[in-house]
Amino acid sequence: MCSLAAPRVCFRCHPCLSSSRFEVRNNKLLPPGVYLRLKRKPEKRLERWFLKAGFWDSIASSILKNNNATETMVPPSTLHEEEEGEEPIPDQLLLADRSLSDGTQEQIIFSLTGDVDVHALQDLCDKVGWPRRPLSKVAVSLKNSFLVATLYSITKSPEGDEERKQLIGMARATSDQAFNATIWDVIVDPSYQGQGLGKALVQKLTRALLQRDIGNISLFADSKVVDFYKNLGFEADPEGIKGMFWHLPF
Amino acid sequence: MAIHSTLAISYASLSPIEPQSKPKPKPKTKLNPPPLSISTNRSSVDPVQVQHLFASCGHSCHRFPRTGPDGRVEPVELEKLRVALAHSFVVVSVLCKARFLEGEKEKGVLEYGFEDLFGDSDQRLVGFGRAVSDCGLTASIHDVVVIPSLRRRGIGQKIINRILRILTSRGIYDISALCTENERLFFKACGFGFDSLGSTTMMYTQSPGATTDNDGFTVTTSGRMQLLVPPPTHQLKLWKKD
Numbered sequence: 001m002c003s004l005a006a007p008r009v010c011f012r013c014h015p016c017l018s019s020s021r022f023e024v025r026n027n028k029l030l031p032p033g034v035y036l037r038l039k040r041k042p043e044k045r046l047e048r049w050f051l052k053a054g055f056w057d058s059i060a061s062s063i064l065k066n067n068n069a070t071e072t073m074v075p076p077s078t079l080h081e082e083e084e085g086e087e088p089i090p091d092q093l094l095l096a097d098r099s100l101s102d103g104t105q106e107q108i109i110f111s112l113t114g115d116v117d118v119h120a121l122q123d124l125c126d127k128v129g130w131p132r133r134p135l136s137k138v139a140v141s142l143k144n145s146f147l148v149a150t151l152y153s154i155t156k157s158p159e160g161d162e163e164r165k166q167l168i169g170m171a172r173a174t175s176d177q178a179f180n181a182t183i184w185d186v187i188v189d190p191s192y193q194g195q196g197l198g199k200a201l202v203q204k205l206t207r208a209l210l211q212r213d214i215g216n217i218s219l220f221a222d223s224k225v226v227d228f229y230k231n232l233g234f235e236a237d238p239e240g241i242k243g244m245f246w247h248l249p250f
Numbered sequence: 251m252a253i254h255s256t257l258a259i260s261y262a263s264l265s266p267i268e269p270q271s272k273p274k275p276k277p278k279t280k281l282n283p284p285p286l287s288i289s290t291n292r293s294s295v296d297p298v299q300v301q302h303l304f305a306s307c308g309h310s311c312h313r314f315p316r317t318g319p320d321g322r323v324e325p326v327e328l329e330k331l332r333v334a335l336a337h338s339f340v341v342v343s344v345l346c347k348a349r350f351l352e353g354e355k356e357k358g359v360l361e362y363g364f365e366d367l368f369g370d371s372d373q374r375l376v377g378f379g380r381a382v383s384d385c386g387l388t389a390s391i392h393d394v395v396v397i398p399s400l401r402r403r404g405i406g407q408k409i410i411n412r413i414l415r416i417l418t419s420r421g422i423y424d425i426s427a428l429c430t431e432n433e434r435l436f437f438k439a440c441g442f443g444f445d446s447l448g449s450t451t452m453m454y455t456q457s458p459g460a461t462t463d464n465d466g467f468t469v470t471t472s473g474r475m476q477l478l479v480p481p482p483t484h485q486l487k488l489w490k491k492d
Contacts, residue, residue, distance in 0.1 A: 144386065175382065179330065236450045241430055244427050
């Protein structure tokens with residue numbers, strides 16, 4: 001049973017040390033081609049964003065029509081956030097819209113709907129060098145996490161006929177929805193790092209938690225990323241509070 | 251000699267000790283420990299009793315609790331407690347019959363009714379613990395408390411063991427617990443230690459500074475902490491990737 005222990009995957013943006021203890025055997029092999037798409041029940045307070053086929057097209061076309069510059073941060077006219085009182089957090093937010101050197105148009109979308117393909121997530125984890133975890137466990141964790149924030153990159157070829165949607169970042173938080181929350185698995189594709197995307201992920205997640213009156217937000221950071229979180233308002237061992245972990249009695 | 255030992259055994263079988271877990275008696279005390287029952291049944295937990303238990307232990311669900319002028323921690327909000335209990339994966343409660351507790355009003359023999367002898371009306375919550383989990387990979391333990399008069403008997407350890415048993419039976423081995431300096435020894439005795447991977451525990455404590463331009467920033471309170479809510483970022487400054 002010890003070999004199935006899940007690693008404490010902290011917020012590392014760097015490859016972690018994988019010991020043999022964390023070599024996970026995926027006993028439950030999923031049939032190839034089966035994607036576990038987990039649709040989370042949308043929160044009552046969140047603005048409902050209809051995820052229908054063609055949604056990406058509609059948002060992309062409405063933005064692209066007005067966009068002439070190569071690099072614009074266009075606050076989409078369709079998205080808004082009310083500032084007073086209980087503000088609904090939009091499920092999806094266009095973070096960036098830019099043209100790449102080869103002429104393709106790229107959009108980066110932040111989403112709180114938690115629609116994550118576990119295979120795409122595993123590919124992302126492989127890219128940053130995290131140890132593999134059983135897909136079924138990952139799927140269950142995502143389904144039962146209070147908030148799952150994702151970053152998708154949508155690239156459109158210059159001809160406008162091909163569209164590719166790729167998962168480039170994720171962060172999730174477990175919570176009792178009243179007092180405590182813990183942020184786990186903050187991950188950004190290495191080729192998209194250094195652009196403020198990780199910061200946006202964590203800030204949005206923190207904001208979403210604080211707006212729900214959840215005050216104890218904690219996380220366990222790898223030594224290399226402690227400064228990253230310090231810049232985001234996190235304090236190490238505040239007032240002597242430390243996290244302790246259960247050690248398997250073997 | 252044989253007669254003495256037989257008497258001892260028969261006395262033990264007569265005492266009202268419930269078949270569920272019983273704490274080890276203190277070695278020096280002559281009194282029998284009160285009969286306790288440990289339960290993981292969520293419906294046996296009354297949020298009001300939990301609130302009273304926390305208040306009597308000076309425990310707050312906020313990590314940085316606000317203390318009143320008398321030095322006592324402010325009581326936990328009942329509605330939030332209900333929500334927290336509803337969304338906790340494991341809830342463990344330790345109950346004890348009221349008549350065994352100090353400070354409980356003594357009932358005369360004639361006042362005992364049917365309910366007192368056979369019902370659960372006088373069950374008091376003396377210990378509590380809960381765990382929040384994503385039911386797959388990780389879990390965190392919170393709010394483990396035992397009333398002061400029943401401490402140092404292993405009850406807290408039993409609560410933790412019960413939580414661990416349930417979590418490990420579901421295949422969850424990454425179990426964390428945030429603890430203050432005082433609680434560290436307790437968790438160590440329960441088999442917890444610092445992270446073998448050397449991760450640092452961090453908590454969000456960003457408060458509005460005196461020099462910060464607070465326009466457009468919102469602040470929320472958590473216990474005695476004033477926490478700055480990160481502003482909405484419609485726009486992200488992303489530079490062109492070469």
